[in-house]
Amino acid sequence: MAPFQRVLVANRGEIALRVIRACHEEGLEAVAVYSDADRTSPHVRAADYAVALGAPAPGESYLRIDKLVAAAQATGAGAIHPGYGFLAERAAFAQAVVEAGLVFIGPPASAITAMGDKTEARRRMAEAKVPIVPGLTVPVTDPAVAARAAEEIGYPVLVKAAAGGGGKGMRVVREAKDLAGALETAASEARKAFGDPSVYLEKYIERPRHVEIQVLADHERTVHLGERECSVQRRHQKLVEEAPSVAVTPALRSAMGRAAVAAAEAVGYRSAGTCEFLLAADGAFYFLEMNTRIQVEHPVTELVYGVDLVREQLRIAQGRPMSLPQGPLTPRGWSLECRITSEDPANGCLPSTGRIEFLRAPSGPGVRWDGGFTAGNEVTLFYDSLLGKAIVWAPTRAEAIARMKVALGEMVLVGVATNQAFHLRLLDDPAFVAGQIDSQFLDRRTDLLEPPGDEGVLLDLAVAAALAEDEARTRRRPAVAANGVAAGSSAWLLAARREGLR
Template sequence: MKRVLVANRGEIAVRIIRACREEGLQAVAVYSDADRHSLHVRMADEAVRLGPAPAAESYLHIERIIEAARRSGADAVHPGYGFLAERAEFAEAVEDAGLIFIGPPAAAIRAMGEKTEARRRMVAAGVPVVPGSTAVVAAAGEALEEARRIGFPILLKAAAGGGGKGMRRVNSEGELPAAFRQASSEAAKAFGDGSLYVEKLIEGPRHVEIQVFADRYGNTVHLGERECSIQRRHQKLIEESPSPAVNSELRARMGEAAVRAAQAVGYVNAGTVEFLLDREGRFYFLEMNTRIQVEHPVTELVYGVDLVREQLRVARGDRLSIPQGLSPRGHAIECRITAEDPFQGFLPATGLIAFLSVPSGPGVRWDGGFEAGSEIGLFYDSLLAKLVVWGENRSAAIRRMARALEELVVVGVPTSQPFHLRVMRDPGFASGQYDIEYMETTGMELLRRRPADSELDLAAVAAALAEEAERVKPQPGAAGQGDRRESVWLRAARLEGVQWFG
């Protein structure tokens, strides 16, 4: 294995290319027309065009990716997360082409990808699962029968995928038909399969997942948990490790269950077993993500490992270099910086990043895929970067994250930064007593808070002075001096800005 094709874009493509560099491997990037000028394209040893911007014609197009690997002389393919990462047929196509797939065997992806099949296997392996249907429900009527059996509230979930797409909470019988229709159509669009299954809704749980890693020689280890309860519509926003709700005894039990889950499907390489953890400390298998996770850096920081480099080594045939029995050291937190406007219900935003100033300093890690000048479109997901910090304990990590968020400046596209900063300053978050309801309750409340009147006055003065400057020297968007040395793209950004917000 000498040359790795990275079948992804954005921050994860950059992350994988970095790992390749550090392992002494060459990296081949792929890109759609929308990403021609992206960071990952310039960082790679070679970049191959896949096709037009729509994902179906580029990052989801299996034949074109295999062809790009062949043409560029790559001997391995890393899928990243999202796109084709959990498509068994992609893993097969890679191997059929004589290339190494940097991930689990296709059979393991398939076993975990079909959610009802996965539940059956977990039950057989002695891994606790949430009560619910062990098969796909064909229609709303069948879902209703199942719901009556286990009791409302229930969750409708897509059999073919995760990530919150095709998922609906249903509180009562009356809500079921509409929810079934919506979830099914969303699942069909996201995964090409509208099949749903029913699960009992556990009230007020935490979402806690276990990182596992296996090599080809039968060694499987776990690397503790990640707490991912701060989510909006099942999309994670903030993750931390360790979880404030998990002690070493519970960690050992959950870890052991996760290892059993991985072994039950013949798992190899990095994977994540997701659990719901209820208020009494009982945990239930949710699903297994058969790929590297977005939030893998928090595990890296507290366990002192490099999961992506380990992926490369294990795929090459090395034995695991991570022993079982490592303990987490200190505390890590990740905030997902997305191009979404938290003050408008996290609506996805588009535009040109006109200016970007990235936090740094002790204990701060920025895993980003974009820079000043990057155009953020609507073709792909809205993750711009992951801001990750390490601290000697949880409260130090929270203060460090607040400090890092205060340093971050993104101009041109609204981001989730204000939300994260409010969470870091929230005593409820600091207490560690939160669950997956946090976003809908505390999170929304935090976003409604407005600054003190004295702060509003300062904003008013600034706006009036900017308006005055514009009247005195009428230029679109300009206020004050210093425009002479402005670059072309900055000017373009301002002009664009008028249109995006207008």
């Protein structure tokens, strides 16, 4: 007898629907939760039971640990899946779930805590021999001390404000002679911006790729499921992910995989998790952080490894072993994911809101759509801007790109502006097609965010507008019936007018 037969999904949107589907495939019942804004959302309709949480603001609904635990107890759910975002990486939530006698579908609270504190995580990773970005762990003011440290780390180095953020108090130093000046300006900027002049030194990684390793751990073993490359991002928001990565050889994959497994084992990890790395052009890689949850981009790994990560999470939470075979696993083919968000690049990437009037989701051979909205749903400012994910699989990267172009070309979403056209431009871009991407790619290529000016399409749109207007005018003009009386007009009204003319 499994420890639970019913799972409460503490999330909304596409991931809630994704988890509910996995529950049903595993023969489990699903309980949805919803805020007042999501009463008719697909995840509520897909679940077997649903519980109202309250007002739309996340603080009143999806972030209320007390209400979520109470909802699970009221519906007899024996486990809670947090999805991603909201409470997924709050150790306090995992703890509260366990204390209520329920199963938390994810890592133990202690692993979430260990990875949540970035300085502590760095220390533990260094201990576990996981490579981290080399640098100082204490602030530096003495130029002589800094110079010795910089020699040890190796140029270029990054001078970084301790209180840091937003690029303020940050300087790249390529040669020893520029170090003293950079220390001074960075400290002065840091003092002005944060009221604290402390600065650190760290190795500067030029044009790094964002490559992450999927791990899965049950009660007996921890395995890795290769890499995902997520270099196409804007303001740290990933837009396109793929598996595998053009930059990762089988040898590098097993080296990074070993590091990720070591990182997970160092904190006693269970369930699905992801280690994020910076990958330098020379093949060196550095641990950034571990995401202790299922990730938005997990489907690309599923497609190239032929595994359902959410179902594996459910199995592991039930105390069963993962279903993956023993021995090293190899990715097959190529998978690509485009995040469709309600942010309109043609309008400065501002979030767009409104009712989805019509949706034709991408489909066809090798195409998967993980969406959380249907026609009639409102897109509000309360939540994340992710509407859905178009995911494709094909034997090669070039074929996957071609397939994604077809899939997104067929997609129609009316009612809110999306980044669909941006993705189509990106998929045509020679640098992207050649795999020449890094995490600063979109910072340099702002042209991809500009609206296109295709002359042929513009003329066709003008013709369509003229024809639509012509048709509307024909309908506005009252049709005249054979007897000379305007159709749709009252005979009494006509008689009265005739009287008036007399």
